Amino acid sequence: MNISTKLAMCFFAVVLILQLLLMFYLHRNIIDTRINEEFSRLLAYGANHRDVLMDNYSESTIHHIVLMENNNDREVSIINNEGKIIGSSYENNQILDRYIPLALKENVIIDSILVSDYKDSPYIVSVHPYQNGEHGGYVLMFQSTQSINKMINDLTKHFGIAGATSVVIILVVYGILSKILTRPLIHMKKATEKLSKGDFEVTLPHHSKDELGELSVSIQKLAKDLERLKKERNEFLASVSHELSTPLTYLIGYTKVAMRKDLNETERQHYLSIISEEATRMKDLVKNLLDLAKIDENNFTVSKEYFWSQPFLHKIINLVEPSYRQKNLQLTLLNQTNFQICADSLRLQQILLNLLDNAMKYSEENTEIHLEVYQQNNQTVLTVRDQGIGIAPDDIEFIYDRLYRVEKSRSRTYGGSGIGLSVVKKLVEAHGGTIEVESKLGKGTVFTVTI
Template sequence: MKKISIKIGLLFFCLIFTMEVCLFFLLHQKIAHSRIEEELSALVNRGNNHRDVLETYYNEETIHHIALMEVKSVTEVVITDEQGKIIISSTDITNQIRQLIKAEKKDIPRSGQIIENDWKSKPYIATVTPFETGIKTGYVYMFQDTSQVKQLMKQLNKHFLIAGIATAIVTAIIILILSRFIAKPLIKMKEATKKLSRGNFSIQLDNKSNDELGELAGSIQRLADELNHLKTERNEFLSSISHELRTPLTYMKGYADVAKRDNLSKQDREHYLNIIMDETEKLTTLVTELIELAQLDNNAFTIHKEWFPVSEALKKITKKILPSFHEADITLVVICPENIQIYADPVRFEQILTNLLDNARKYSPNGTITTLEVVHENGDVKIAIRDEGKGIPKKDIPFIFERFYRVDKSRSRDLGGTGLGLAIVKELIYAHHWEIEVASEVNKGTTITIIARGESS
């Protein structure tokens, strides 16, 4: 549970901490460089001020006054003549000071020049400013002990270290909170997938965010709902098929036992044998349709499309099915222009319409009319089958193409259906890439429309 939040937290911490270290380093370098520049600039300005005083009031008193001023400050001054001879100094002359004074000077600007800026390894930083009076010409050297600068940098480093540690702690706390917040829905999804793997499909993921996590949670929820639906359908299917197989087998066994009796008349024996034959046919039809559905589910069948006249196919279909309509005293009306052709599998086309017409006959009372009408609209073929039967309740319409689903379950055996016909029709319609629509009103009839888009001529 904590692994993913720890991984996310460590990843974010490493990335952000690396960025912070780089930014802190750049900022430190910038501030340190600015502070050194300020110290050097202040040293140059101090030398320029002494130069201005010397040029205005050059005398022994002024020179001593300048030296005395520097004795009380953190900087030191050395005034030399043009040849480098020391006129006065506010500090003892060290070897480094002596070397800087004796160094060759070329084109030193009046505004002053930095002659030593290495504060890390040298004991002094230094500047030189030339002066010129009517009496004397020379140079004003300014020196500052680098220990002062180093102490300043040490304080700066200390402040940056404290700020860095504080920033790292605050960053770690924020990232810990954020990583747990980000990982929480992932942990829930992981637990949900565990439940799915164990066969528990009744999960609820309430992640309503509009980001990728929300989309992933929605996908898992839809998968769970579909698996739960499939599980329910499978259980219902197994229950239904067990019932459908057990019922004819029970009839067959029972009537076979009765037909074996010695004292049974020939007429009664034939009656019982006919019942057995009827149940055998029903069982054969059920098994055949189950095999066909299995083939449809596994795509173990092929659709062989070809162009053929719809009217010719309908004549062939009605010739086979018309006797059953006459027997039920139902009028079958076929309306189809002669010039309409359709691109379809002729065998499957006949199977679709036969199933739908047979279904209309079963659920229509005597003396009613069933109409099969074909129209050609905008390159589409629409085949509508309208009956005047009992109709389908609105709540049942979405489920009539499911396997073994029956609107009137109490009359299922009286009507002789297996509950698989419409399921086969739906699969065949989808295999042709067609559409099927159902409109129905209770006690007024049902209209089922097949729409073959762009497959007519």
């Protein structure tokens, strides 16, 4: 059972019940009012005749009264106290014989309705006692119930028509509801089914500004995100395989060369050191990839602790010194004050090593690199400033993307795989910190980390 049917059934039941109650109430009320009107009218006519009779009791008055009620659906009969008919516009003796004893038996002293049963009796009857000298008796008024019953039948018929019309209207509303409500839902259901099958090409009409419209916008956004993720994943896998296969090719090539028998020891050492370098690079890449995967999986925690800045920085400088010296680069620590840093020291070391590695890779020989670490507003600020090749403004926003390198050709020259900065950014964020970069092409770059 779909949602529109459920809704329509609820709607139908509620409206129908309300309508029935209302109709029943109205029907009863209208009929009662009409019947009461008939009673009052009959009583008024009867009282009028009686008054005339009491004012002026004579043959001609009686005749006159009878004449007055001759050409309508009312009848009048005037009887005396013994039940004898003195004048009557009514000739049906059967009826008169039935009601006259009733009037006498009731011993009526004020005007009243004698017969009110408009459903089964052919007449409603009112009785009006009169007295004029020694003449006394009753004026009986008869009103045919035919017209009342006709009115009731007409009313019932009209109510029936109104009821049927409203049922039709409800059905139309059901149709419209199902269109407005279910059609977008069905579209969305199909779209999500498509999504789950891996087809992200979904288009949903989203005209309405209600929750349904918002839902379809969300589904469309989800489709786009999924598509982007899938594309990113494929690109990433392609890049990773490429990154891994390049050093492997080198490794295989150089291993074969190193195995040659005709090599002397120095040559063999040279090739072995290249092999070791490439293998280390591969190891670093795989380690970085694993780190990234861990950070993405969210099962990665930083355990912050307090440690002194100077021993920490000197350790790092010692680590990078050899490669800096090889390239004739001058690394200077600007601030020598010792203070306590609150961070995950291993992760912070990873951050700095990456930044210093970049500064080294992307600097020309005989230039300077400045490392500065200081405290500001209870935070630790670390800057790495180089006088290297710099980054073009167009590339800046992408440098933290995985496997992004400013020029693909740079990687062979400088040996990068484009993953270092994405790891750095994630590590900084895991510390609740920020990373900023300022760079001028050909002039140099400054990375500022605040944690």
